[in-house]
Structures are given as structure tokens and as C-alpha cells.
Amino acid sequence: MPERQVRSIAVSRPGRAMIIDDTEPEPGPGQAWVATEWSGISAGTEVALVRGTDPQHQRGWDPDLRAFGISPVDRYPKRGLGYMEVGRVTESRTDVLAVGSLVAMAYGHRTGACADPTRTTVIPVPDDLDPLLGIYLAQMGPICVNGLLHAAAALGGPQAGIDAGVRAQHVLVVGAGVVGLLSALLAVRHGAAEVCVADSSAERRAVAEALGLVAVDDADGRAWLAIKQRWRHGPGDAGADVVLQCRGHDAALATALKALRPQGVVVDLGFYQAGAEAVRLGEEFHHNGLALICAQIGRVPRGMSATWPRPALAAVTLDLLRERGEDIRTHLVTDVVPFEDGPRLLTDMAERRLASPPLQAVLHFPLG
16 A cells, blocks of 8 residues: 655653654545644653553553453554644545545644544534644543543433533532543533532642632642532532542542542543552442442443444534633643654653643644
8 A cells, every 4th residue: 555754753762752754554535634733742641651651561451351461561662642633634535524624633643644534533623613722622522521421321321411410510520631621611511510620739720710610729638628518418418429530640539539429429531550559448439339430532331332422522522612712722722832842842741851841732733
């Protein structure tokens, strides 16, 4: 199959990100070529890959048995970093994608990609949306919408609507990163009685407040107490109805569990890279009859896949971006840097060399 030269970001070894020469297949019938304009950096998944602390590089993953510790670990170099791309269709051999149209996809930090809409999700970026915000349409936004969907399934069953887990509920979001802040805004939009965001960082709490959210200090791990004092439902019944846990740290999960009212639900969107010694399952989890659900973008809740394909999750994201796009652009997107500077930024983030780490960093690709 004919191939086309592109440039992409890869990790040659832990701590070493770099731009490499790469290839993509030429567009065939039913396909199109997309030239990248913007690509968002994930401060969780990608930085873990640069550090080499992700579980696949520590213990090895068996995709058939879906278990760790029985297969060889992944090896470097690691290609394919990134999942928040926006690009322009420059050539097309399909009626589905018009030349000149802007689309959102998840294909990694690379200068271009061959798009096949029959095999992968391609989301149109409408003209009324800031093109940069399109980075949230294909995967990051759907990750957050999927969190709400898991809450809906837990509280309302597989036929429930997207708002069933948060409407009229007291919702705590743990973590004021991009996932946490977008999830909090989605909970507000879909009718939560009140939404609080807990984080240990004063800077990130300030962002939450700038977005109109209630911020709670969790620097000492006691945000749960403030939540239980704030939301009292009756004797022996205080705390959040639902917690959207959005940090990959065991202390954050411990906060989430302690903050719940009896029989409450934690929907966990965090990517944990180590153990969970701070989580005490014999305490609140047991005595309050709590539920812990993992929500990952690879699967929507059981029984909901036909109703909620990826484009449907993207449509909910688009509604939020249309309503709050200016605020999101102003307060979440903290760094926009040229593609050429991407490896240095990723390495600095992985090595914790930045005095003020980006909340959302975005790579900008040169035209042509």
C-alpha cells in the first residue's frame, strides 16, 4: 500500500520524547487525508507514557485474558501519543468528508493522518465553534460524558438518559484537571442540585471558581468533611449522592469514598499508575454500602452501547462547548505551543520541571 511521510511525536525511552519521521497510508477509496492543525496533550495518559510509569510498561497486559502480570511488558519506542486532534481535510475520496472541512479525530500528535470514516470516529467541527476547542470532541469530551452515563446507569438503569445520574443530585468532583472541570460543567448543565470541585491546588481551585463552580480545598485530605457538613440530608445521612473521581491518586479515591452519603456512588475516571494504600475498604466503603464504578472511554455501560456510540457522546460534548466554549477556552487552555516544542514540553511535564504545569496544553501545527 502506498504511504505518505509524516512527522509524529514518539517516546524513545522513559524520559525522552522526540519528533520522528513516520508514515501513513495514502487515502484510498472511501478515505480522506487530514492535515493536523491542533492537538491537545493529555497530562495524565501521555505523561505516564513519557515517564514509563503506566501499567503496560511495568507489568504487561494480556489483551485476551484482560489481565496484568502474565505477559511481557510493553517496550519502547512508544508511538501514537495523543488523542485530541483537529485537522483539515485536504484530499478526499469519500462523499462523507468534503475538502476544506474541519474534523476532530484521535490519531496522535502527527502532522497528518489518513481518515476512514467507516473504521474510526470522525467528528465534524462546526463553523460556529472555536476550532481549537474541537480537541475535546473526539475523545476527551466523550470520556467525561461517559462518566455521567455511568452515573446514569447506576441510578437509573440502562434505559436512563444522560442526566439521570446527576439531575437534582449533590455531585462532588474530585480533581480540577481538564477531566474534572469538564465533568463538573457537564453535571451543572444536566441539572445537578449543586456541584463542588475538590482539589489540593489553589491555582486549579481558582480555575474552578472562575468557571462558576464551588471549590473545596483538599490539600489536607479533608475535603470530605467539608462536603459532609455542607450536604446534610438527615440523621446519619450526609454527603454527596454521586462523586465523579477524576484523579489517578489513591488519596483522591479515599476522599471520594469518605465524602459519599450512605449507598452513594463513585464513578471513577482516574488513571491509577500505582497501588491504593490510602483506600480503606473496611471503613466507609463497607459501613456505608458504597458503590465504585470504573468509567473508561473504551466502553459505555452495559446495555447502552447501541444508544450511545461515540458520535452521540461527542454531540453532548458539543452542546457543552457551544454553551461554555468561551469560558473553557479562557480558563482551561493555558498553553498553546508549536508542534516542534511538543517533545520538550512533554519531557518537562514528565520530569516535573515546570513551576506552573499546564492545565491544558495544545500543540499548533504550521500550515502546509
